[in-house]
Amino acid sequence: MLKLFLTLEWKSFFRSASFKANLAIKIFMVFGALYFMAVFLGLGIGAFYIIERQGWGDPLLVVNRFMIYYLVGDLYIRYMLQKMPITNIKPLLYLPIKKSRVVAYSLGKTVFSFFNWSHAFFFIPFSVVLLVEGYSPLGTMGWHLGIMALFFCNNFINVLVNNKDNVFYMLLGLFSVLGICQYYEMFNITVYTAPFFNALYQLPWMALLAWGLLIALVSNAFLYFKKHMYLDAGLAGKKSLAKTEDYVWLNRFGNLGTFLKNDIKLIKRNKRSKTAVIMSFFFIFYGLFFFTGAVEAYDGPIWKIFAGIFISGGFLFSFGQFVPSWDSSYYPLMMSQNIRYREYLTSKWYLIIIATLVSTILASFYIYFGWDAYLAVIVGAVYNIGVNSYLVLWGGAYIKTPIDLTSNKKAFGDKQAFNAKTLLLTLPKLLLPLGIYALGHYLISPTVGYIFVGMAGIIGFGFRNRVFALIEGIYKKEKYKTIAAYKQKT
Amino acid sequence: MITVQNLTKKYGESIVLNIENLEIPKGQSFGLVGNNGAGKTTFFSLMLDLIQPTTGHIINNGVQIDASEAWKPFTSAFIDETFLIGYLTPEEYFYFIGELRGRNKADVDIHLEGFKDFFHDEILGQKKYLRDLSKGNQKKVGIVASFIGDPEVIILDEPFANLDPTTQIKLKGIIKDLAASKEVTVLVSSHDLIHVTEVCERIVVLNKGEVVRDIQTSMETLNELEVFFGG
Numbered sequence: 001m002l003k004l005f006l007t008l009e010w011k012s013f014f015r016s017a018s019f020k021a022n023l024a025i026k027i028f029m030v031f032g033a034l035y036f037m038a039v040f041l042g043l044g045i046g047a048f049y050i051i052e053r054q055g056w057g058d059p060l061l062v063v064n065r066f067m068i069y070y071l072v073g074d075l076y077i078r079y080m081l082q083k084m085p086i087t088n089i090k091p092l093l094y095l096p097i098k099k100s101r102v103v104a105y106s107l108g109k110t111v112f113s114f115f116n117w118s119h120a121f122f123f124i125p126f127s128v129v130l131l132v133e134g135y136s137p138l139g140t141m142g143w144h145l146g147i148m149a150l151f152f153c154n155n156f157i158n159v160l161v162n163n164k165d166n167v168f169y170m171l172l173g174l175f176s177v178l179g180i181c182q183y184y185e186m187f188n189i190t191v192y193t194a195p196f197f198n199a200l201y202q203l204p205w206m207a208l209l210a211w212g213l214l215i216a217l218v219s220n221a222f223l224y225f226k227k228h229m230y231l232d233a234g235l236a237g238k239k240s241l242a243k244t245e246d247y248v249w250l251n252r253f254g255n256l257g258t259f260l261k262n263d264i265k266l267i268k269r270n271k272r273s274k275t276a277v278i279m280s281f282f283f284i285f286y287g288l289f290f291f292t293g294a295v296e297a298y299d300g301p302i303w304k305i306f307a308g309i310f311i312s313g314g315f316l317f318s319f320g321q322f323v324p325s326w327d328s329s330y331y332p333l334m335m336s337q338n339i340r341y342r343e344y345l346t347s348k349w350y351l352i353i354i355a356t357l358v359s360t361i362l363a364s365f366y367i368y369f370g371w372d373a374y375l376a377v378i379v380g381a382v383y384n385i386g387v388n389s390y391l392v393l394w395g396g397a398y399i400k401t402p403i404d405l406t407s408n409k410k411a412f413g414d415k416q417a418f419n420a421k422t423l424l425l426t427l428p429k430l431l432l433p434l435g436i437y438a439l440g441h442y443l444i445s446p447t448v449g450y451i452f453v454g455m456a457g458i459i460g461f462g463f464r465n466r467v468f469a470l471i472e473g474i475y476k477k478e479k480y481k482t483i484a485a486y487k488q489k490t
Numbered sequence: 491m492i493t494v495q496n497l498t499k500k501y502g503e504s505i506v507l508n509i510e511n512l513e514i515p516k517g518q519s520f521g522l523v524g525n526n527g528a529g530k531t532t533f534f535s536l537m538l539d540l541i542q543p544t545t546g547h548i549i550n551n552g553v554q555i556d557a558s559e560a561w562k563p564f565t566s567a568f569i570d571e572t573f574l575i576g577y578l579t580p581e582e583y584f585y586f587i588g589e590l591r592g593r594n595k596a597d598v599d600i601h602l603e604g605f606k607d608f609f610h611d612e613i614l615g616q617k618k619y620l621r622d623l624s625k626g627n628q629k630k631v632g633i634v635a636s637f638i639g640d641p642e643v644i645i646l647d648e649p650f651a652n653l654d655p656t657t658q659i660k661l662k663g664i665i666k667d668l669a670a671s672k673e674v675t676v677l678v679s680s681h682d683l684i685h686v687t688e689v690c691e692r693i694v695v696l697n698k699g700e701v702v703r704d705i706q707t708s709m710e711t712l713n714e715l716e717v718f719f720g721g
Binding site for chain 2: 241242243244245246255258261262265266269270329330331332333335336337338339340405406480483484486487
């Protein structure tokens with residue numbers, strides 16, 4: 001029976017549409033994966049010595065102190081990205097297989113998920129270093145196994161709380177507040193949680209507690225799914241209560257308003273697009289790396305422009321990048337309805353512009369780091385509006401990956417989204433403004449650098465109609481290919 | 491109204507559609523029948539410029555479909571669920587289509603009033619998004635939306651499939667009324683021979699991409715079709 005399940009799994013993996021990407025991308029992905037493994041391995045080995053050299057104290061204690069945030073962060077990432085095991089159960093329901101076996105199999109499958117074993121790349125080398133450095137073998141063993149159990153606990157907690165958004169966001173909010181409190185030294189939760197992690201080392205038998213918790217969670221999840229394995233219970237998709245909304249205030253924009261209304265609903269009511277917007281919000285804080293001097297490599301003057309582009313362009317990159325794929329599930333409708341491409345594109349363009357302006361205003365706290373910093377943001381915004389907004393729409397014509405709006409699975413890094421054309425188009429988006437700035441900065445003065453980048457944006461803005469006509473032509477040319485590609489659902 | 495000339499569609503070596511000549515006059519209710527893979531949906535997709543013809547073209551009301559977009563204002567269709575926007579409520583979807591076709595909210599409301607019976611209280615005011623409706627109810631929404639804005643050509647692919655018997659009968663009534671007005675050209679495809687013979691004045695049978703029968707519907711039509719498909 002298990003063999004049958006495994007062949008199913010094998011086929012579903014190798015026959016998935018995303019696997020059929022071309023060879024270059026596969027090689028690229030393998031290198032990417034190797035790179036990250038190397039980074040984690042390096043971190044696992046290096047963490048101990050880095051902490052020691054920085055004089056932060058006993059490395060194990062330091063790691064234990066932040067363990068609670070690591071665990072919560074892990075849970076958060078799982079909640080957003082980890083696929084639920086129940087999705088493929090339906091076809092198995094009526095077959096002559098015992099229910100408990102189906103449940104055991106689907107839960108067991110989650111154990112082998114990337115989200116579990118990826119942590120091993122940090123913890124195994126770290127534990128080995130602990131042993132090498134003369135920590136007690138028994139203690140290290142207890143600590144390692146205990147932590148491991150906790151990560152598996154996360155796995156099953158995630159399975160159990162999946163789709164309980166309000167619980168999840170409350171916890172997330174709570175821990176964000178705790179994190180801020182800790183930063184400002186008002187209240188330190190790690191004082192209360194670290195002793196537990198330390199105890200895993202000092203009293204290795206404590207690891208049994210963690211394993212006990214894991215066993216409790218596993219049996220709980222098992223019983224829960226076994227009991228709820230019906231189409232209208234555990235396997236039912238979440239249905240939200242719908243409310244008809246008018247947005248009458250958008251009517252004054254005519255046809256453009258019609259599309260904007262739709263786009264607002266698109267963002268509001270779908271998991272995937274919501275994630276994109278939340279991500280774009282975090283982009284605003286990306287500049288902190290640059291302006292606080294936290295990362296030495298970013299101290300060069302031209303990096304300010306880089307930061308400015310990202311701070312104001314979060315939405316542009318996370319949402320704009322995937323126009324028109326957001327509409328992939330009903331693209332044939334859009335193509336046969338009484339719609340002009342120009343209006344369709346213009347509405348997306350406005351959305352990007354509005355979001356860029358909002359980000360720029362929200363980013364005004366950078367004034368704290370001096371007007372120079374905020375000026376970089378404003379200049380970045382002008383460039384985003386005048387040049388990058390077209391480039392993302394243009395690049396979108398070549399990204400023919402359908403988006404499943406209701407799932408977050410591929411929110412980060414869609415493999416097929418990387419093709420030669422879109423990669424080429426990122427160059428002018430990011431590197432060109434740096435070059436333009438460098439030209440002004442080094443030849444004349446920093447101010448002229450800003451003026452140059454700003455001018456590029458304004459000139460681009462002036463050519464709006466010409467550029468739109470061009471992009472429209474490309475979309476029309478790609479139309480049939482796009483429709484065909486969107487038909488191939490993953 | 492609609493003229494098809496030397497239309498072929500090939501995928502690689504296989505010809506999936508090959509229609510030398512076909513004329514559909516204005517106001518006709520036109521039925522397309524054929525087995526799976528006969529080319530019905532291919533033909534409708536070509537009518538909507540969703541795929542490109544290999545050779546030939548279709549002219550809809552004087553507009554060559556693959557060359558101009560001017561056919562869009564007077565043509566509407568419901569082919570499958572890719573014509574629905576899942577995250578909208580039925581009302582929002584109707585208003586959206588209405589706005590695209592130059593009808594305001596009040597116009598659409600009046601339009602929907604006429605389909606109250608057809609909806610059978612399962613569509614409007616349900617607090618559900620389209621993606622959460624059943625297949626049959628989704629189909630009802632798509633079909634009614636295709637009537638918004640007084641289109642002159644309406645294309646419906648398999649409109650009877652997935653509908654409950656009551657709704658099927660009501661839909662037949664609606665299509666007959668449209669046909670009777672002689673203003674609207676309705677193109678319907680179906681696997682159900684009884685339904686098409688009932689609502690269509692003319693039935694074309696496709697087989698492996700070619701027109702093999704072109705019949706003006708009469709009392710004998712159903713028999714003729716059953717013999718064709720049975721034999």
